[in-house]
Amino acid sequence: MACMSVLTRDEAQNRAQLLDVHRYAIELDLTTGDETFDSRTLIRFTVLADQDDTDTFVEVKPAELRSVTLDGHPLDPQTLDGNRLPLKDLTPGEHELHIDAAMHYSRTGEGMHRFTDPADGETYTYTQLFLDDVQRVFAAFDQPDLKAAFDLTVTAPHTWTVLANGTTEHLGDGRWKAATTPLISTYLVAVAAGPWHSVRTEHRGLPFGLHCRRSLAPHLDADAEELLDITRACFDRYHEKFTQPYPFDSYDQAFVPEFNAGAMENPGLVTFRDEFVFRSAVTDTQRQTRAMVIAHEMAHMWFGDLVTLTWWDDIWLNESFAEYMGYQTTAEATRFTDTWTDFGVTRKPWGYDADQRPSTHPVAPEDVQDTASALLNFDGISYAKGASALRQLVAWLGEEDFLAGINTHIDRHKFANATLTDFIDSLASATDRDVHAWANAWLTTTGVDTLTPELHTDNGHWHLTLHTPPTDGPGRPHRITLGLYDHDLHTPHGLTPRTPLETDLSTTGTTTLSAPGPRPALLVPNDGDLTYAKIRFDDESVRTLHTRLSGLPDPLTRAVVWNALRDAVRDGDLPPTTYLDTARTHLPHETDLALVGGVLAFATTHITDRYITPDERPAALATLTDLCRDLIRRTEDGDHPGLRLIAVRHRIDTAAHPHTIAAWLAEGTVPGGPELDPELRWRILTRLAVLDATDETAIAAELADDPSATGQEGAARCRAALPHEDAKARAWDALFHTDALSNYLFTATAQGFWQPEQADLLRPYVARYYKDAVTLAARRGPAIAEAAGHWAFPVHAVDPETLRLGQKCLRKADPTPALRRKLVDQLDDLARALRVQQQA
Numbered sequence: 038m039a040c041m042s043v044l045t046r047d048e049a050q051n052r053a054q055l056l057d058v059h060r061y062a063i064e065l066d067l068t069t070g071d072e073t074f075d076s077r078t079l080i081r082f083t084v085l086a087d088q089d090d091t092d093t094f095v096e097v098k099p100a101e102l103r104s105v106t107l108d109g110h111p112l113d114p115q116t117l118d119g120n121r122l123p124l125k126d127l128t129p130g131e132h133e134l135h136i137d138a139a140m141h142y143s144r145t146g147e148g149m150h151r152f153t154d155p156a157d158g159e160t161y162t163y164t165q166l167f168l169d170d171v172q173r174v175f176a177a178f179d180q181p182d183l184k185a186a187f188d189l190t191v192t193a194p195h196t197w198t199v200l201a202n203g204t205t206e207h208l209g210d211g212r213w214k215a216a217t218t219p220l221i222s223t224y225l226v227a228v229a230a231g232p233w234h235s236v237r238t239e240h241r242g243l244p245f246g247l248h249c250r251r252s253l254a255p256h257l258d259a260d261a262e263e264l265l266d267i268t269r270a271c272f273d274r275y276h277e278k279f280t281q282p283y284p285f286d287s288y289d290q291a292f293v294p295e296f297n298a299g300a301m302e303n304p305g306l307v308t309f310r311d312e313f314v315f316r317s318a319v320t321d322t323q324r325q326t327r328a329m330v331i332a333h334e335m336a337h338m339w340f341g342d343l344v345t346l347t348w349w350d351d352i353w354l355n356e357s358f359a360e361y362m363g364y365q366t367t368a369e370a371t372r373f374t375d376t377w378t379d380f381g382v383t384r385k386p387w388g389y390d391a392d393q394r395p396s397t398h399p400v401a402p403e404d405v406q407d408t409a410s411a412l413l414n415f416d417g418i419s420y421a422k423g424a425s426a427l428r429q430l431v432a433w434l435g436e437e438d439f440l441a442g443i444n445t446h447i448d449r450h451k452f453a454n455a456t457l458t459d460f461i462d463s464l465a466s467a468t469d470r471d472v473h474a475w476a477n478a479w480l481t482t483t484g485v486d487t488l489t490p491e492l493h494t495d496n497g498h499w500h501l502t503l504h505t506p507p508t509d510g511p512g513r514p515h516r517i518t519l520g521l522y523d524h525d526l527h528t529p530h531g532l533t534p535r536t537p538l539e540t541d542l543s544t545t546g547t548t549t550l551s552a553p554g555p556r557p558a559l560l561v562p563n564d565g566d567l568t569y570a571k572i573r574f575d576d577e578s579v580r581t582l583h584t585r586l587s588g589l590p591d592p593l594t595r596a597v598v599w600n601a602l603r604d605a606v607r608d609g610d611l612p613p614t615t616y617l618d619t620a621r622t623h624l625p626h627e628t629d630l631a632l633v634g635g636v637l638a639f640a641t642t643h644i645t646d647r648y649i650t651p652d653e654r655p656a657a658l659a660t661l662t663d664l665c666r667d668l669i670r671r672t673e674d675g676d677h678p679g680l681r682l683i684a685v686r687h688r689i690d691t692a693a694h695p696h697t698i699a700a701w702l703a704e705g706t707v708p709g710g711p712e713l714d715p716e717l718r719w720r721i722l723t724r725l726a727v728l729d730a731t732d733e734t735a736i737a738a739e740l741a742d743d744p745s746a747t748g749q750e751g752a753a754r755c756r757a758a759l760p761h762e763d764a765k766a767r768a769w770d771a772l773f774h775t776d777a778l779s780n781y782l783f784t785a786t787a788q789g790f791w792q793p794e795q796a797d798l799l800r801p802y803v804a805r806y807y808k809d810a811v812t813l814a815a816r817r818g819p820a821i822a823e824a825a826g827h828w829a830f831p832v833h834a835v836d837p838e839t840l841r842l843g844q845k846c847l848r849k850a851d852p853t854p855a856l857r858r859k860l861v862d863q864l865d866d867l868a869r870a871l872r873v874q875q876q877a
Contacts, residue, residue, distance in 0.1 A: 042119050043409040044096075044169060046348055049180040052093050055127075056178060057083040058185040063175045066192040067162055067230055068211065073100045073139045074149060074162075078176045080134045080185075084127045091127040096120050096169070097176035098148075099138035106135040120172050136176040144779040145820040146297035148173025149228075152779075154294070156252035156745045161231030163293045163308060165301060166224045168349065169408045177223045182347045182454040184220040191215075193230045200229040200248060202305040204287045216286055218304070220452045222345050227303030229291045236261045240269050241276075246289040249314050252745065256316045257292070263324070264290070264331070267371050271332045274370035275339070275362075280444045281451060284343045290331070294746060295781045297820055300330050302337030302359070309334075316747070317716035320679035322630040325373040332370070333363030344447055347454040349411030353400050354460060356415070357423025360384075361431075364424070375629070380424075381566045381596035382635035386603060388421030389571065392485050394865045396858055400426055401457050401480040412819060413858045425569035426479045432567045433475065433516045433541075434468055441467035475514060478544070484508030486515070486570040488542075488562040492577070499556035503548045505570070512544030519550075520564025520594055521557040524585070530626075531588040532581070537564060559585070566597050571604045586619065592629035599632060603639055606648065607869060609876040613648040616640070617660050625667045630679045633668070637661070637687045645691070646793050647835055647870040649877070654793065661691040673709050682711060689720050695730035715743050719751030726758040727792045733759075750785035753778075757789030760798055765790065769802060772829060773809040780820055787828035796833065803834045807846035807860075814856035822852075826859020835870045843867070 059081045066075035076099075084091055098120045105112040105122060116123055124134070142151035142162070147170045153160045164174055171177045191199045191213045199205050202225070203216030218226075234254035236247040247264055249257045257264075268290065276282065285305040292311035300309040313327045340362075341355040364376040391397060398404075398414065400423045405411050431439045442464035450459060457480070465472040491502045505515065519538040525531030535557060542548045559581040562572040574582065582598060589595045602619060605611035620636050627633050645657045668684035671677075685707055692698050702721045706712045713721070722739055725731040733756070740752040757768035768790050771778055778786060791799060810829065814822030831839060843864040846852065852860060 042121055043407040044180060045407045046350075046405065049182070049348060051090075052178065052180065053182050055085060055088050055091065055093055056183060057085060058178055058183045059083065060186045060188065061175070061177070061226075062188045062190075063226075064190045064192075065175070065228065067197075068192055068194060069139070071142070071151070073141055076136075076138050076140045076175045078134075078136045078138075080136075080176070080178070081131065082134070082178070083131050084129050086129040088129070091129075092123065092125050093127065093178075094121040094123050095134065095136070095176050096172040096179045097122060097136060097138060098140070098172045100141045101139040103137040103139070104135070105137075108132055122176070134176075138176065140174060143173065144295075145818060146295055146780045147818065147820050150293075150295060152294040152746075154250055154252050154746060155749055156250075159232050159251055161229075161233075161250060161294060163229040163231075163291065163296075164227050165297065165308070166226055167301060168224060168412055171223045171226065174226075174228075179223050181222040181224060181345050181349070184222055184345065184452070184454070186220060187215075187218045187226055189215040189226070189228065191228060191230060196232050197230050198233045198235065198248075200227075200233070200246075200289055200291055200306055202227055202285070202303060204244060219284060221304055221342060225303055225342055225345075227301075227306040227308065229293060229306065229308065233291070236265075238265060240272060240288075243283070244287045244289075245269075246287070248289060248291040249311055250292075250294060253292070253311060253314045253316065256314050260315065264327075267328045267331050267367075268335070270370040271335050271366055274366050275335060278366075278440055278443075279339050279447060281339060281343065281447050283338060284451070285338065288335075295779055297780060300334045302334045302341055304338060304342040307334045316745075317714035318678075318682055318711055320630050320634070320682055321373075322379060322634060322679070325367070325376060325379060325631075328371050328373050329363045329367045329376055329379075332366045333359045336362035336366070339447055340443075343452060344450045345454050347456050348405070349408060349414075350402055350405035351455075351457050351460075352411060352414060353402070353419040353423045354457060356419050357400065357427055360420050360424035361427040365428075375592060375631070377566060378592045378596045378629060379631035379635075380421075381593060382599060382631050383638075384417075384421045385425060385566070385569070386421075386600060386639075387417035388425060388569070389417075389485055389600075389604065390607075390866075391417035391862075392422055392483065394862050396861045396865075397483045399481050399483055401476075403481075409854045413854060422569055429479070429516065429568045430475065433514060434464070434470060434472070438468040438470075439464070442472075478511045478513045482508070482511070482513070486513060487573065488515075488517075488570050489573045490560055490562055490575050490578075492556050492560065492575050494556050498551050498553050501550045501560070503542065503550075503562065504546065505542055505548070506546045507544075512546055514544055515542040515568045515570065516540075517542060517563050517568050517570075518565045520559075520561035522559040522561070522581070522589065524558050524581075525588065528588065530585050532559060532585050532590070534590060559589075561594055561597060563597055564594050566593055572597065572601045573605070573610075574601065583619070587623035587626040592632060595627070595629070595632055596635075599636055606644070606873065609873055612877045613644045613873065614653070614657070614877070617644060617657055621660050621664050624664055625671060628677075628680070630683060633680060634683050637665075637683065641687060641690055646833055647866075648873045650874055651793070651796065655693060658691045658693045662688060662693070665691065669707075669709075675710070678711070685711065685717065686720065689717070689724050692724050692728070695725050695728045698724060699730060715745070715747065715751075718743070719748070719755070722751070723755050723758055723789065726755045726789070727760070727794055729760050731755070731759075746781070750781055753782050753785040754789035757786045758792060760792070760795045762798065765798065765802065769805075769809075772825075773813050776817060780824060783821060784824050784828045787824065790829070791831050791833055793833040799831070799834070803831045803839055804842055806831055807842055807850065810856060810860075811846065811850045811852045814853045819853070819855040822855040823859060826856050826863060830859070830863045832863070832867075835867060835874065837871065840864060840867050840871065 062079040064077040102114040199213035201215035233248040296310035336359040340358045368376045446463035489504045521535040522532040525533045559578045665684045665688035672681035736755045810825045
């Protein structure tokens with residue numbers, strides 16, 4: 038296959054100055070076989086006058102390029118260079134370009150993904166065209182600022198339904214026509230075709246729909262009213278926030294298989310990973326996450342789809358805005374009112390971690406020279422840090438002025454494109470505050486500020502000095518709340534809040550405050566979590582937290598504290614075992630599900646697996662097992678099913694011996710509940726495989742009972758986890774050599790492969806990883822490259838040799854950009870883990 042060229046910013050700017058694209062007429066035929074589909078595209082465009090150079094190109098990545106016609110004159114398909122078809126010496130005025138091609142289906146979630154459901158043999162296809170994958174489905178001038186109207190016709194098997202950005206009409210004989218779209222970017226075009234199970238309704242005069250695979254129909258039906266209630270509530274809330282009404286003709290939400298992201302904001306047809314159709318028991322936090330994703334994607338209808346970035350350097354603004362709005366609107370419009378606690382304990386650490394790696398970048402990066410570079414910026418900075426910065430902006434600016442600026446921005450740029458400068462100018466028009474200076478301090482710098490307090494008392498007053506040394510560039514303005522707490526004299530481990538202090542921190546790096554009376558027993562900088570910064574505690578506050586952390590009355594305050602402890606472990610300032618002891622002391626009294634889940638996740642995936650030595654690991658697992666056992670006992674009354682489910686999951690994951698969980702599997706239930714659903718059964722079987730307490734016969738029997746796609750993934754995970762040389766060899770070959778695994782089966786196999794209990798068996802594969810991953814990434818593309826760098830990396834091999842081999846790979850092996858970025862991050866995390874082990 039010829040090398041595919043990435044689009045540079047300069048090329049996009051030149052083409053935008055040359056062309057005005059009006060309309061696409063696209064015909065897709067999905068009945069031509071299992072490997073390819075037919076794609077015929079008509080593009081109507083105008084070449085603008087007074088251009089020195091009228092040469093350009095259109096992008097397409099065909100299996101076969103059959104014919105090309107420009108204004109009725111045939112062009113030679115052999116001129117296709119990789120993914121670029123040159124268009125030479127174009128004359129000013131209107132043109133028509135016809136392209137007829139056969140295109141490959143995908144099994145990696147890029148382009149037109151095709152999936153056959155093992156549960157019933159039904160086949161489904163859907164598009165994922167972000168960032169430059171539209172070329173895998175139809176020919177296009179593929180850049181976000183060449184918006185056009187789209188007419189789409191799809192031929193599909195007779196039993197299928199076709200969904201698209203606009204309402205669709207069945208014309209007969211398997212032909213479907215979608216309503217013409219308003220002006221949208223190429224990457225936002227969407228098709229989902231298959232024998233969908235659908236739940237339809239109307240709201241405010243618009244058709245709403247939910248869609249999933251037929252095999253998931255009972256599970257979608259069980260949650261349909263909850264999903265539609267959330268959709269309606271968010272839709273109504275956005276119409277209270279935004280002055281521009283919803284700009285498209287329908288709102289469909291399709292839950293699709295093997296989806297690489299959480300969801301995609303295609304206008305009128307949002308696609309979600311179908312794990313959000315819950316087929317096993319879930320916690321309320323998981324339901325809240327699903328609600329937040331619904332709100333997140335809906336926010337994009339205005340910010341991202343109606344107003345779209347001009348170039349990919351502003352993708353952070355799309356995602357940061359939707360992330361902020363997703364959490365805020367879910368809290369305002371649904372029963373899930375504590376969303377910011379979950380954000381604080383799960384999403385925000387993602388941003389903090391990313392911002393302390395060598396690959397960090399400003400929230401608004403300037404150096405996005407091409408599409409390959411842009412793809413690397415979908416990280417914790419563009420989502421979590423950016424959303425945190427916007428939340429701080431709302432606190433600093435005020436919500437009324439913030440929304441006024443947002444509405445000005447939408448009104449100015451609807452159905453068009455905009456830049457960061459446009460956005461800041463719109464905000465500035467709504468306030469007297471210096472938004473441009475704020476943006477310079479927050480959006481063009483890197484790194485995490487750290488708030489470090491010093492307290493002393495004299496003459497009946499207490500005095501605070503808060504140090505905030507700038508990490509990069511000008512000092513950031515922070516508007517924060519200082520939480521002040523005293524010992525509760527009536528509750529042994531309780532804390533009583535004083536009236537908090539709100540303050541704007543000095544951008545010089547030092548802020549001083551004084552107040553009458555005794556000092557508080559605990560001072561929490563950034564109480565309420567309104568800014569983006571790491572925090573530390575003074576010595577007296579540390580002593581108070583040791584005995585009374587669980588006595589803090591607000592879960593969001595507890596999230597701020599747990600994040601601070603997490604940061605201290607990662608920075609080498611708090612021994613990992615102290616974190617585990619703190620969790621052992623306070624988590625049995627915790628009631629917030631997001632906090633329990635977040636603390637246990639960090640304790641298991643970071644501390645026991647990476648931050649302590651192999652010799653310390655058995656004791657750490659024993660501590661977590663005892664903790665989970667306490668939580669299980671505490672929830673025997675049945676009043677806290679979500680808390681019990683979290684405890685059961687982590688009790689399985691931390692089992693050092695198979696007897697208890699094997700008995701659960703044999704009985705089909707945990708004593709006192711819950712009964713084992715498919716998710717728990719596969720979870721137990723995976724852990725038994727790690728412990729060499731099951732075999733292929735048991736895995737095959739479980740798969741026979743659960744032949745679903747999730748069951749296939751569970752079996753792949755279990756087989757890769759077996760501690761036998763032949764099992765590891767088969768898994769390695771499937772991962773790196775055969776190319777038969779879909780994106781989801783690749784991830785499942787990789788998740789099972791590396792296990793800290795099997796370090797000796799796996800040692801030869803550590804060196805092999807780097808060479809094989811580089812070859813795989815070049816062969817299978819960015820989605821599998823990212824999975825290889827994330828899930829297939831030997832995260833448990835925390836030793837200098839693993840680090841040395843990785844650094845050598847970066848210097849000499851020339852990994853693809855997607856894999857290189859993952860390796861840079863993984864190796865930095867590995868170096869950090871080594872430092873933590875050495876300092877503990």
